[in-house]
Amino acid sequence: MKIDTPAWAMKRAEAEDYRVAREMHHRGALQIKWPNLRGLRAWSKGQGWPTPWFGFEAAFLAKLFDSQMNFVQAISESGIELHIPQRAYTLSTERLSELDTLYEARSSSGRPVRWGMLVEELREIRRAVEAGVVIQVAGGPTMRSWQGFYEWAHGRYHMLEDGSDHWIGDDR
Numbered sequence: 001m002k003i004d005t006p007a008w009a010m011k012r013a014e015a016e017d018y019r020v021a022r023e024m025h026h027r028g029a030l031q032i033k034w035p036n037l038r039g040l041r042a043w044s045k046g047q048g049w050p051t052p053w054f055g056f057e058a059a060f061l062a063k064l065f066d067s068q069m070n071f072v073q074a075i076s077e078s079g080i081e082l083h084i085p086q087r088a089y090t091l092s093t094e095r096l097s098e099l100d101t102l103y104e105a106r107s108s109s110g111r112p113v114r115w116g117m118l119v120e121e122l123r124e125i126r127r128a129v130e131a132g133v134v135i136q137v138a139g140g141p142t143m144r145s146w147q148g149f150y151e152w153a154h155g156r157y158h159m160l161e162d163g164s165d166h167w168i169g170d171d172r
Contacts, residue, residue: 004127005029005031005085005127005128005131005133006124006127006128008089008124008128009085009086009089009124009127009128009131009133010031010083010084010085010086011083011084011085011086012081012082012083013075013081013082013083013084014075015068015071015072015075015076017082017084018068018071018072020084021065021071021082021084022065022071024084024085024131024132025061025065027131029084029085029131029132030082030083030084031082031083031084032061032080032081032082032083033080033081033082033083034057034080035078035079035080036079037056037057039079040060040078040079040080041056043077043078043079044056044060044063044078047073049063050063060074060080064080085128085131085132085133086133087133087134088133088134088135088136089128089133089134089135089136090135090136090137090138091125091135091136091137091138091140092138093138093139096137096138099118099121099122099157100156101114102114102115102117102118102121103115103118103156103157103160112159115160118157118160119160122153122157122160125143125149125153126146126149126150126153129143129144129145129146129148129149130146135149137152140152
């Protein structure tokens with residue numbers, strides 16, 4: 001399953017991130033920015049790497065993750081960019097205030113008007129946690145799992161679960 005981890009929770013992989021990047025690739029949490037494929041094919045051929053007409057990207061990644069030496073060479077020379085989830089992220093008081101404002105916004109009749117946007121923002125936080133990012137809430141808990149996220153989100157925005165058509169745990 002591909003995990004759509006938000007950009008703010010990602011970092012560019014470096015040489016020392018080989019094992020983490022390989023694991024994230026297997027988990028579907030690796031984001032790849034491919035360079036021009038013609039140039040990448042030429043680079044691969046120059047290294048003696050496989051360059052099949054069909055399945056080139058899969059063959060390239062297999063060779064890249066075959067060893068740490070290949071990984072380091074590819075990310076420093078080929079033009080490919082690999083992005084992995086950060087180890088940790090702090091949800092600032094400013095960001096919390098923005099989320100709270102979305103939760104509290106009401107129409108003149110008193111109905112919530114920004115809960116859809118809030119749910120989308122909370123889904124991003126949930127996806128980051130699911131990708132392995134440890135999220136420290138400013139002045140609050142540390143979220144390390146879906147359950148930890150849910151306890152925090154439900155405790156802070158408790159009316160969402162009953163009052164919003166779309167819930168933070170539902171990606172449909």
